[in-house]
Structure formats: structure tokens, C-alpha cells
Amino acid sequence: MILQRFLVRLLTMAVTLLGVSVVVFVIIRVAPGDPIAMMLPPGASQADIDRLRALYGLDRSIVEQYFIWLSGVLQGNFGTSISLRQDVMSLVLNRLPATLELATVALLIALLIGMPLAILGAREQGTAVEAGIDVANGAALSIPDFLWGLALILLFGVLWPVFEISGRVSPRLELPFVTQFYLFESILRLRLDLTKDLISHMFMPALALALPLAAIISQLLKLSLKEVMTLDYVTLARVKGFSETSVILREALKNAALPTLTLVGVQFTFLIGGTVIIERLFSYEGLGNMAIDAVINRDLPLIQGIVLVFALIFVLINLAVDMMYALLNPRLRHG
């Protein structure tokens, strides 16, 4: 039963990824712009152009190209980047950790801001405190992440320059890292000087990504907390003598978190999509920044590789959300 559900799940994931790859493959080939023309200086001979087209397989039909690409992917070969002339797989794997770290830190910030505000708002329902939280949430939600990015650059980069506005790490530093997960590795190695430098670079882009998500978490969790707090078992806990705060933490939070969790999963995928522009804005060397370069250069193999990795991340997030949902809900766990 559980195995069957798992297999169905895996199959759905595979079909989703296949669908994404087809759509992206076709769109970037139908869209105007010729990658070969971008590689060569103006005035290159037609013969040279044709030779390069054949080298990258661009002289074949789209269907043929797709199956060549797909059979490569199935063997772990994502092709060669046209603009960077390197293996797509190693380019992507090199940049992916930077983006994963940025998104994870953004998610943590969103939870650290959103959850306490939700709890405070639910505890102080009907008061000016709750009204203030609603206003802040509205503002955070109606301003998109890249505008937050600009505002933060102005605030913490120019007016009160306490954070770095560009890059991932200060270039003058010697990096002892063996993986690309700089932040996690610096913590593991207890090189807190490096951690501090990395955080100082990551803080503003992560905060810009986190603010809209924090508002969604705060608003939605507050709503479901308020709903749960009218239920009988919460009343019973109050009669037992528990304070409002411990009623929320002990009785309401876990059950109210269930509906919030699903939406946070969806919103987290949006957040990862947002890294594309935010990484560009802060010159953060992640996958999103690389994606923009790939699109500008019409680097078809690189675009395909990056999009497929993003799609894989989205699918895995959905899987993780479903698993956490089952874990939090005893009725599903036993059913």
C-alpha cells in the first residue's frame, strides 16, 4: 500500500520532469535568437556557421535534437555549454550550492519572522498589536522581492552600510573549502570569520527573498491559529489553567501548521524562482545568476540543464511537504 503510493509518486515526478524538459526544449528553440551567431564575430563565413551548427547538433530537427539530448541526460550527460564551453552538469553543480544556501537562509529568515508574528497576532487578537501586524504583512506582501532588494541596498548598502551589497564572499579571503556549500562548511569547520563574511554578503538578498514569504506565513498561520483557538480542546486547555501563550504553543500550533505548511511549500518554490532576479541584483554567484547569462547568450544546453535542476528542486520540495504533512498528522500516519 505504502510502496504502491511511493511508486505512483515517483512516476508522477518523472512525468513532470519529462514534461518540463519538453516544454523548455521547444520554447527556447522557437524563441528568436541564434546561439551560433552570438558565438562568432560579425562577418563569419556561412561555412563556419554551418560547421558549428552541426557540432552542436542544431542542424537536426527539434524532435531529433530532443531525443539526442534526452538519451544523453539519461546517461548523466547534459551536454556542453555553448557560451562557456564546459560540461553543463559540472557548471550547474558548481553553482547550485550557492543558490540552495541562499534559499535555505531565506526560508529560515521567513520562518523566524513569520511564526512569532503569527503567534503574537493570535495571542493579541482584536487589539492594536494584531492590526499593526496585519498592516506590516500587507506591505511586505504587496512589494515584490526585487523591490525589497533595491530598498535594502539603499538602506543597508548606502545609507547605513553594514552589509556587503555584491558577491558571495570577499575576494581577498583565502577559502579552505572543498565543497561549494561555503556557509555550511564554514560553520562545520568553525571558521566563524568566514561565516560572518558569507552572512554579511547573503543577508540582504536572503532578506529580500524572505520578506514576502514571511508575510504569507505570518498571515496564514495567524488565521489558522485563530480558527483552531475556537475549538473545544483549546477551551479545555484554558480551563485547565494554561496561559494563552502556552495554549497556542502546546495545543494550537501543530494543528494550525498543517494548512500553512502546504502553502509554504508552494511559496518556497516561488522564492527559489525569485533567486534568479535577486542573485542578479546582488551579483551573487548562484544558479539563478548563471541562468540569466545563459538566456542572454542563448546557451541552449545550459538553459535546459538549469531549468531541469530547478524543476527537480520544485518536485522534491513538494515531496518533502507531503512527507512532513503525513508526519505531523497522526491520522494520516496510521491510515
Added chain:
Amino acid sequence: MTACLDISNLSATLSNGQRVLRSVSLSVEPGEVRALVGESGAGKSMIGKAVLGVLPPSVKIVEGSIRLEGADLGALSAKERRRVIGAKTALIPQDPLTALNPSRRVGPQMTDRLVHILGWAADRADKRVRQLLDEVHIREPDRVMRAYPHELSGGMRQRVLIAAAFAAEPRLIVADEPTTALDVTVQKQILRLIAQLQKEHGTAILFVTHDLGVVAKISQKVTVLYAGKVVEEADTAALFADPQHAYTRALMAATPKYTDPLASLMPVDEAVLAGLAAEIAIADHDWRPSLDRKSGHG
């Protein structure tokens, strides 16, 4: 002797100004069961919630006082009130299906007040709860305490809630229609169980019900409520022998025999209701809440 619960002249309104309780006075002596009876919507649960300090935010107490063993709840700070209510009272709720947290195991939900509010050691609380589970005839305490609520039947959950209510030896239990949500066959067992535990522990109970048959079975005293107003108050035996108020008589005429669930429910006589409505309209017209207590406790 101080009354266990003493409510005097309690009035409450909704946020739109509509009155839900009209100068309600009632008291429960130590060890006594007082039934609070009336039709659905009369305000019975409101009174129970006011006593337990869990009125919905839309309901405000505008007049009167509630004393638990002499302590005036309205005069206490919110924190003090929570502590006093937590130490002296317990609730047996109406619907056992919604009164247990679905994501917490049953055992911790029974012991948490003993451990976290009353400061008992965990093993003492555990032992106490097992003893109470035995008193409500639950023979597999281990299984029940490890279970999640959805793994237990409705009757089983109500036993659990009854055991939890008595476990801390409260001075007063508010039982809000504790059998209404249960199967008819289970109702009698649960009622008998509450009566039995009440006798053994000597706990005072404010027993809310719409069912005069239940009143006759469980209570020594009874208060009849109509539209948030006390219309009659008496010893239970005296009330059944010689009801004084027309509404009480009409309610009795409308109640099928407890032993005969198939007897049809007759509507309360319309002339009686019209008379009551007039009485209440006059009372509302004359009613002026004292302005020095705009916000009640709750």
C-alpha cells in the same frame, strides 16, 4: 459555609448590545449537583463559560459577579483568574469528539494539568490518571493513554474526559450537556458514571442540560433558564412535584418520558412563550447596566 460557586446578578451582552444573560443568580453548594436546564439557545453554555473564564470575545459581562469559593473572579487579574479557575474547576465538555487534541496522545492530555499547572511529579500524575481510568471502567489504561483520540470511540473519549476532569480533585465541575453528543445507548452509562464519581469524590457539579429526564436523574437542585433569565429555582424533587412557573410546567409537558425516547416532543405552549417574551421585553426596557463595569472578565 461559603458556596462553591456563587453567581449573582450576572448580565452579559453581545458586541451588538443584545443581551444573552439577564441578571442571573445561582449558587452551587459544596458537593451538590445543580442542574441548569432550558431550551437550546437559553444561555446555559454561556453561564458555564463565564464561570470557567472562556467566554467568546464577542460576549462581555456588564453586570454582576461570579465567586469561586468566595474569590470574586471579576476582581482578579487575568493571570490570577486563570490560576484560580485552573486550580478549582474542571470541564466535562459537550462533544468528546472535538474536546481532545487530535495530534496529541491521550495520556499527556490527561496528565498535563496535574504536571504543568499543579506541579505534580510525572509518575504521581501518571498513577493518579490510571486510578481514574479504572474508576471510569477503562480496563486497558496503557493502550488508551498511548492512543491518539481518533483511535477511541466517542463513549471511550467521554470516559477519558470525565476521568481527566476528576483527576485533579476540582471543587467544581461544569458539565455542559456531557451526554448530548453520544449514542442513546452510551448516554445512560455515561450519566451513571458521572453520578457515581460525583458521589465518591464529593465534587460539586453545575450540570447543564436541556433534558428534564437527566435533571431528575442527577441533580439535587435545579435552575430553569429561559432567554438568559432565571425563571424558576428549586430543589429537584420539589420542582417535579410542584412546578411554580408556567414555563417550567410547559417544559415538563413538552418533555417525553426519559425512558420513552419515541414519544414525540410537543411544542411549548405558545401563550406561555408570549407571556415570557413580554416579561423579558419589560425587563430589558428597565435595564440599565452600571456604567463603571463596561468590560467584564472572560
